[in-house]
Amino acid sequence: MVLFANGEAGAARVLTARLLPRALRHATRVLGNASEAEDVAQEAMLRLWRAASDWQADGPARPATWLYKVTANLAVDRLRLRKRSVPLEAAPEPEDETPGPAAAMDDATRRAALDAALQTLPERQRQAVVLRHLEGLSNPDIAAVLDISVEAVESLTSRGRRALAAVLVGQKEALGYDE
Amino acid sequence: MTSEKDTDGLAAFFDAANRDAGPGDDLMARVLADAAAVQAEAARAPMPEPARPGLLQTLGGWITVSGLAAACAAGVAIGVSLPSAVSAGFDGSLGAILTGQEAVGFAGFDAVSFVDGGVIE
Numbered sequence: 001m002v003l004f005a006n007g008e009a010g011a012a013r014v015l016t017a018r019l020l021p022r023a024l025r026h027a028t029r030v031l032g033n034a035s036e037a038e039d040v041a042q043e044a045m046l047r048l049w050r051a052a053s054d055w056q057a058d059g060p061a062r063p064a065t066w067l068y069k070v071t072a073n074l075a076v077d078r079l080r081l082r083k084r085s086v087p088l089e090a091a092p093e094p095e096d097e098t099p100g101p102a103a104a105m106d107d108a109t110r111r112a113a114l115d116a117a118l119q120t121l122p123e124r125q126r127q128a129v130v131l132r133h134l135e136g137l138s139n140p141d142i143a144a145v146l147d148i149s150v151e152a153v154e155s156l157t158s159r160g161r162r163a164l165a166a167v168l169v170g171q172k173e174a175l176g177y178d179e
Numbered sequence: 180m181t182s183e184k185d186t187d188g189l190a191a192f193f194d195a196a197n198r199d200a201g202p203g204d205d206l207m208a209r210v211l212a213d214a215a216a217v218q219a220e221a222a223r224a225p226m227p228e229p230a231r232p233g234l235l236q237t238l239g240g241w242i243t244v245s246g247l248a249a250a251c252a253a254g255v256a257i258g259v260s261l262p263s264a265v266s267a268g269f270d271g272s273l274g275a276i277l278t279g280q281e282a283v284g285f286a287g288f289d290a291v292s293f294v295d296g297g298v299i300e
Contacts, residue, residue: 004214004218005221007218007221007222009215009218012211012214012215012218013211015214016207016210016211016214020201020202020206020207020210021201021202024201024202024206025196025197025199028199029196038202038206041202041206041210042206042209042210042213045210045213045214046210046213046217049213049214049217049218050217052217106195107195107198107199108195110191110192110195110196111192111195111196111199113192114192114193114195114196117192133189133193134193134196134197161187161189162187164187164189164192165187165188165189168188168189168192169187169188
């Protein structure tokens with residue numbers, strides 16, 4: 001971050017490669033809309049660039065955690081602007097999948113099912129589940145991102161995971177999940 | 180990416196989500212363009228202006244000004260003291276009044292100009 005703030009051109013590329021995928025994954029799973037997720041991820045990165053010059057040596061120890069927090073807040077803003085009944089534009093219809101490797105089709109179908117199930121969760125549960133089980137953040141880190149207690153995170157992730165399982169387990173066989 | 184025991188069968192869904200394609204080239208390009216714009220803006224930010232030579236430098240620096248200040252104070256002190264003390268002490272002892280200061284710079288100055296607060300050029 002210091003190198004970026006000092007004008008190093010290569011620093012932006014390294015930071016983008018490292019951080020943009022996280023912001024995009026997080027936004028995609030929370031919003032269930034690829035286009036909106038890209039907008040949110042781009043905006044989050046822009047705020048990172050602008051904040052970098054103020055950080056220098058006094059910035060947050062982990063910019064990734066800061067970025068997740070910004071992404072979470074931007075996603076919440078987006079969610080408040082639209083109805084919950086908006087169909088998932090990022091979820092392809094399984095029967096419309098073009099011929100391709102079987103594994104890729106299964107992955108796409110599972111992602112679509114997961115996205116649909118995530119959208120049934122309350123926003124806080126969804127954020128917590130995405131950050132815990134998809135982004136791999138620790139509970140203390142999630143608490144910092146969502147500005148809640150660690151106990152609240154544990155409650156949200158466990159309830160969210162149970163709710164997801166209730167929605168998805170019944171669809172396992174139909175989705176080709178045969179582990 | 181969950182490290183918990185997968186007793187509910189969700190691991191396959193999470194793994195599939197994590198195998199999702201990352202940001203496309205278009206998004207990467209937009210983000211990098213934003214970064215370049217922010218860096219360019221920061222580079223164009225006006226630098227703090229160097230301090231202009233102020234009255235301090237014009238007067239010859241702190242040593243001269245502090246001596247001037249002491250001389251002014253001395254002049255005030257002389258002015259409020261008995262006139263005889265002024266005339267008797269001016270020529271040689273003005274330097275003694277400027278304790279701790281280099282008096283040579285003031286030797287040629289007219290005491291009246293100090294008392295009057297004349298401008299030193």
